[in-house]
Amino acid sequence: MEKQPNLGEDGELKPAAKKNNIAICYATDEKYAGLLGVSLLSLLEHVSPGNFYDIVVLYRRLSEKSKKRLESFVQTVPNASIRLYDMSAYAEKYEGKLMVRAWWGIETWFKIFLAEVFRHYARVLMLDVDTIIEEDVAKLHRTRMGNQWVAGCRDLKIIRIAQKDERFRADCERKLGLDEQSMRKSYINAGVLLCNIREWKKCKVGEKLLNVALDVPEGGWRFLEQDVLNRVCYEHIFFLNQAWDTYPLDNEVGDNDPEDAETWRRAYEMPRIIHYVIGSGLSKPWVNPGTPMGERWWSYARKLPYYEEILYTNICSILRGEMNKKIVELANKLAEPGKR
Numbered sequence: 001m002e003k004q005p006n007l008g009e010d011g012e013l014k015p016a017a018k019k020n021n022i023a024i025c026y027a028t029d030e031k032y033a034g035l036l037g038v039s040l041l042s043l044l045e046h047v048s049p050g051n052f053y054d055i056v057v058l059y060r061r062l063s064e065k066s067k068k069r070l071e072s073f074v075q076t077v078p079n080a081s082i083r084l085y086d087m088s089a090y091a092e093k094y095e096g097k098l099m100v101r102a103w104w105g106i107e108t109w110f111k112i113f114l115a116e117v118f119r120h121y122a123r124v125l126m127l128d129v130d131t132i133i134e135e136d137v138a139k140l141h142r143t144r145m146g147n148q149w150v151a152g153c154r155d156l157k158i159i160r161i162a163q164k165d166e167r168f169r170a171d172c173e174r175k176l177g178l179d180e181q182s183m184r185k186s187y188i189n190a191g192v193l194l195c196n197i198r199e200w201k202k203c204k205v206g207e208k209l210l211n212v213a214l215d216v217p218e219g220g221w222r223f224l225e226q227d228v229l230n231r232v233c234y235e236h237i238f239f240l241n242q243a244w245d246t247y248p249l250d251n252e253v254g255d256n257d258p259e260d261a262e263t264w265r266r267a268y269e270m271p272r273i274i275h276y277v278i279g280s281g282l283s284k285p286w287v288n289p290g291t292p293m294g295e296r297w298w299s300y301a302r303k304l305p306y307y308e309e310i311l312y313t314n315i316c317s318i319l320r321g322e323m324n325k326k327i328v329e330l331a332n333k334l335a336e337p338g339k340r
Contacts, residue, residue, distance in 0.1 A: 012120065013056065015121060016052060016054035016081045016083070017054060020050060020051045020138075021054050022053050022137065023056070023123065023141070024054065024055045024125045025058060025118070025126045026056075026057050026127055026128075027057070027059070027087075027107045027108070027129075028059055028129055029059065029060060029062070029105055029107050030061055030062055030066060033069070034310060036070065036129045037069065037304055037306075038132065038300045039127065039129055039131050039133065040055070040073045041303060043133040043137060044074070044080060045300075046134065047138075048138060050079075051079060051136075053079060053080035053081070054083075055081065055082045055083070056082075056117075056118075056124075057070055057083070057085065058085050058110045058117070059085070059086065059087060060087055060106065061088075067084055069306070070084065071084070085117060087107075087113070090110070090113055091106045094106070094214075098213055100224075104224055109213065112206060112209040112210055112228070113210075114206070115197055119197070121197050122196075123195060123196050123197055124195050124197060125137060125192075125193070125194050126190075126193040126195060128191035128192070128275065130276040130284060131191060131192065131274065131275050131276070132297055134272055134273065134274065134296075135243075135273070137273075140240070140244055140272070143238065143240065145194065147196070148196060148237060148238040149195070149196055149199050149200060149203065149205050150188070150195055150196065151193070151237070151239070152190065152192060152193050152239070153188060153192060153240045153241075153242050153244055153245035154187060154242070154260075155187050155188055155189035155226075156263065156264050157189075157247060158189075159183055159187055159260065160260070162187075163180065163184070163257065171219065174217070175219070175231070176227055176231045176234075178234065186237055186239075188229075188237060188239070189277070190223075190229050191245060191275045191277070192240075192244055192273055199236075203236075205232065205233070208232045209225075209229065209232050213225070241272075242266070243271055243273075244272050245275050246271035246273060246275065247275055248268075248274070248277075248291060248294075271293075276291070276293075276294075285297035286301070286313075286314055287317065
C-alpha cells in the first residue's frame with residue numbers, strides 16, 4: 001500500500017500518544033465531510049486534560065479543501081490530533097462486492113477493516129457522522145468490556161419494529177439468525193461502537209465480518225454493516241448505557257416494550273451522545289432543523305466558520321424537494337385524461 005502522510009516512517013497508523021491515548025474513528029466522503037465537522041466540534045468541546053484524543057478519519061475521496069478543513073479543527077486543542085487515512089485500496093478491492101445503497105456508500109463498510117487499520121491499537125471508538133457528543137468520550141473509551149468483541153447500545157428502534165412487524169421479524173431471523181427474543185436481547189446499533197482490537201485480531205473478527213458481508217442474502221442486507229456486525233458478534237457484545245447512543249424521540253417510543261421505552265426516556269433526558277437516525281417522524285437535523293433534538297446539532301453547527309455553507313446547502317435541498325413535488329404534481333395532472 002502506498003505510504004500515506006501523517007503516518008509513521010513505516011507507513012502504518014500508530015497511537016498518537018504513548019499515554020492515555022483515546023482512539024476515535026470516523027468514516028466519511030466528500031458529501032458528509034462538512035457535516036462531520038459538527039460532530040468533531042462537539043467532541044472537542046468535551047475533552048479533558050490528561051487525555052490525548054487521537055482522531056482518525058477514514059475516507060476514499062476528499063477534496064483538498066475538505067482535508068484542510070478537517071485537520072484545522074485541532075489547531076487550538078493541544079491534546080488532540082486529526083489524521084486522515086486513505087481507504088481507497090480497500091474500496092477499490094471490494095467495490096461491487098460489498099452491498100451499498102443510495103444513501104450508504106462503500107464508506108459504511110470501513111468498520112469491518114478496523115483490525116487491519118488499527119492493528120497497533122488495543123481498542124478504538126467508531127462514531128457515525130450523524131452524532132453529536134455531549135460527554136467526554138474518554139469515559140466510554142475506558143469501558144471495562146473484558147474479552148467481548150464490541151461494546152454498543154441496543155437498537156431500540158429496530159427492536160421495536162421486529163416486535164411489531166412479523167415479516168420484518170422473519171427477515172431478521174432468516175438473514176441474521178436472530179429470533180425475536182435474541183433481537184430484543186442483543187441487536188445493537190453500529191453508530192457508536194467501541195471495538196476491542198486485541199480480540200478482533202485474536203479471534204479474526206475482521207475476516208468473519210468480511211466473509212459474511214460478501215455472502216449477500218436474498219433481498220440483501222437491510223442495514224448493511226450493522227446487520228453483519230450483529231450476526232457475527234452475537235454473544236460477544238458488551239452492552240453500554242443507552243445514553244451513549246441516544247435517538248431523538250418520535251411517535252414510536254410509546255409502542256415499545258414498557259421497560260425499553262423507559263430506558264429510552266432516561267437516555268433522552270441526559271444524553272451523552274445523540275445519534276440522528278432516520279425513522280418514522282424523524283429526519284436529519286441538517287435536512288429538517290425542526291427534527292427532535294435538532295437544536296442541539298445546530299447549536300454546534302452555528303459555531304463553524306462555514307456555517308453559511310451548511311445553511312445554503314440546506315435551503316437548496318428544501319427548494320429542490322419542493323420543486324420536485326411540483327413537477328410530479330404537474331406531470332400527474334397532464335397525465336389525466338383530457339388534460340393534454
